[in-house]
Amino acid sequence: MSIIEGEDIDIHDFLNVCLGKDIAFYAFTRPDSNTLEFGAQIEGETEKYDELKECFAKSGFVFAPFHANEKYQSHFIRREISKINQESLQLIKSKADIALQNHDDLHISSREEYQAQIEFMLADLKGEKLEKAILSRIELLENKGRKDAVSSFLNLRDTYPKAFVFMVDIPKVGLWIGATPERLVRKCESTFETMALAGTQKLDGRKLENISWEQKEIDEQAYVVEYIQSVFDKYQLKDVETDGPRTAAAGNIVHLKTLFKTRAEINNQELSNFVKDLHPTPAVCGLSKDLALDLIHRVENHDREYYAGYLGPIEENGDLSLFVNLRSMKVLENSMALFVGGGITADSLPEKEWMETCFKAQTLLNVIK
Numbered sequence: 001m002s003i004i005e006g007e008d009i010d011i012h013d014f015l016n017v018c019l020g021k022d023i024a025f026y027a028f029t030r031p032d033s034n035t036l037e038f039g040a041q042i043e044g045e046t047e048k049y050d051e052l053k054e055c056f057a058k059s060g061f062v063f064a065p066f067h068a069n070e071k072y073q074s075h076f077i078r079r080e081i082s083k084i085n086q087e088s089l090q091l092i093k094s095k096a097d098i099a100l101q102n103h104d105d106l107h108i109s110s111r112e113e114y115q116a117q118i119e120f121m122l123a124d125l126k127g128e129k130l131e132k133a134i135l136s137r138i139e140l141l142e143n144k145g146r147k148d149a150v151s152s153f154l155n156l157r158d159t160y161p162k163a164f165v166f167m168v169d170i171p172k173v174g175l176w177i178g179a180t181p182e183r184l185v186r187k188c189e190s191t192f193e194t195m196a197l198a199g200t201q202k203l204d205g206r207k208l209e210n211i212s213w214e215q216k217e218i219d220e221q222a223y224v225v226e227y228i229q230s231v232f233d234k235y236q237l238k239d240v241e242t243d244g245p246r247t248a249a250a251g252n253i254v255h256l257k258t259l260f261k262t263r264a265e266i267n268n269q270e271l272s273n274f275v276k277d278l279h280p281t282p283a284v285c286g287l288s289k290d291l292a293l294d295l296i297h298r299v300e301n302h303d304r305e306y307y308a309g310y311l312g313p314i315e316e317n318g319d320l321s322l323f324v325n326l327r328s329m330k331v332l333e334n335s336m337a338l339f340v341g342g343g344i345t346a347d348s349l350p351e352k353e354w355m356e357t358c359f360k361a362q363t364l365l366n367v368i369k
C-alpha cells in the first residue's frame, strides 16, 4: 500500500517539494477514509496506454482523459516510492526542478453562450435518437494558482470526507485537483462495483429523506442505470445486486445514485474492455454515446482534457479503484480552471442548467477562496 502520513514530516511541505520537481506524483484520500495515500514516479516519463490492461500487474495510478487523442493521452504513473518520510523527501529533492509550463488559452463560456449552446442541443435532443448529452464549461479563478494547490487539496480533503479527493501532477501534462463523488469501477478481491450517478439539486440544509426529484432528473439518472446494466449484460456478469436510486449527498449538492455490485469473476481482458465500454458513461457523455460525443465536440468550444476522464490507483494484485474526474480543476501557474457540466435532456431549461453549473463550481470555490 502507498500510504503513511509520516510523523516527522509536514505533509504540506512535502507535497510542495514534489510540485517543484520534475516528477510525476499523486496523492489522494478514498471515500470515508482520511488516510492520505501517495505515490511518485521519479525516473523517466509516465507510460502512455491505449488499453487499461497494459497497466495491470503493476502498482501505480492511472490518469485518463475524457476522449483520448494525440494531445491528451492516458497515463500510468508507476509507484516507485510511496512513503511520506525523510528518505523519500531527500530522494525527491535530488531531482531536477520542474520547468515552467506554457498553457494554452482556455475558452471561458459566458452565461449567454452556455444557454445558447443548450438551446442548440435541444434541437437534437427533441429528436428520436439522442436522449441525453452533457454540456460543460470552464470557470476561471484568476487570483489562485500552483502555489495554492497543496492547501486547496488539503482543504478539499477536510471538507469532503465522502469524496475521492485527489491531486495528480504529471510534468508537461498538468496538475489537477478535485473531490469527485463518482466511482467508475472498483475491483477488490472478488467484489466488483460501479455506480450510476446523475440528477443534481442543492442540499440547502434539508434532510436527505425530504428531497423529492422531478421527472427530468429521474430520467437523467435512469439513462445511466440503463447503460451500465447493458454493459453488465454484454459481459454476462451474473448476480448483479443493485441498490437505488437513492438520494446521496456530495457536499452541499445531492444526486440520485444507484450502486451495482457483483461477485462474478471477471478476467483482466474483460475488465479492461468493461472499463472501455463504460467510460465515458452517460453521466458525463450521454446516450447514445456516439451521438452525444459528436454533439459535445460540435458544441463545446473548449477541450475537456482530463475533466470527465477517469483516474485512480491500481495494485499489482489486480485491485483497482477508479473514479470519474469531476468537481475538479486544472491548476495553472497563476490561475485555476474549474471544469463543470450537467446533463441536458429534452426537458432541460437553459437558465436552470446554468445555475446547476454555478453551484457545482461553488463546491470547489468555497474551499479554495
Ligand SMILES: C=C(O[C@H]1C=CC=C(C(=O)O)[C@@H]1O)C(=O)O
Pocket: 134, 182, 197, 198, 199, 200, 255, 282, 283, 284, 326, 327, 339, 340, 341, 342, 343, 344, 360
Ligand atoms: C458532469 C458533472 O456531473 C455529473 C455527475 C452527477 C450529476 C450530473 C448532473 O446532474 O448533470 C452529471 O451527470 C459535473 O459535475 O461536472
